[in-house]
Amino acid sequence: MNTSAVGPFRRLAAYAIDWYLATMLCGAPLMLINSMRTGLAAMDSSIPPGRAGWLWGGISILCGLFYYWLIPLLWNGQTPGKRLLHLRIVCRETQQPAGAAALALRQIVGMILLEGAICFPSQLLRELIARAAGEDVANIVRIAMVAVTILSVMLGLYTPNRRMLHDRISGTMEICEKTT
Incomplete structure (x- = not known):
């Protein structure tokens, strides 16, 4: 199997597929509990109010970590x-x-915590932060995540090795495998 560098459009396409699937997986527990709570068959993936919200928000974030x-x-x-x-x-x-530790740094620290502007588990985390510390703190976290995401995308587009921030902090890279 030959390997080569990954172009930004292929990487974006893979991310779009994963974003969709991860969002569905993370949203499923919330949609289930909100449907049971309200009696409506609505597609509501918001964190429910009260203490149950902490539990179901946490379960949904764990689904994101699984994915x-x-x-x-x-x-x-x-x-x-x-x-x-x-x-x-x-x-x-x-x-x-990549091994467990490198993937944890890349996927959890890099993508979900630092670059979380466009990741559904990060949105849920910000909702829980807003509950615990208030909207002002959650907005600061949101702005920081957007800034870090923009920086990471620029690194992925404009540096020779196309390594985004999450790859740099974890010592990883993405390769394209071509079957021969």
């Missing part, structure tokens, strides 16, 4: 979107699939 961290760990550096488009997250030094 963004555990699936690539079990699938040797691939999410469903990356698998479909023949991409793989690898250790930059060894070119081997």
Whole structure:
């Protein structure tokens, strides 16, 4: 199997597939509990009020961690979107699939916490932050996430190795696998 650098459009397409699937997975517990709570068959993925919101918000964030961290760990550096488009997250030094710690840094710290402007588990986290610390704090966190996301996208587009911030902090990179 040959490997090559990943172009930004292929990487974006894989991210779009993963964003959709992760959003559906994270939203499912919230839609279920909100449907049971209200008796309506509405597509409501908001965190429910009260203490139940903390529980169900936490469960939904855990679903996001399952998707963004555990699936690539079990699938040797691939999410469903990356698998479909023949991409793989690898250790930059060894070119081997990234391990648990590198994936945790990349996916959880990098993507969900720092670059969380466009990630559904991050939105849920900001909603819980707003409950705990207020909207002003949540807005500061939101603005910081947007700024970091823009910086990361610029690194991915305009640096020679196309490594985004989450790749840089974890020592990983994405490769395109071509079957021969």
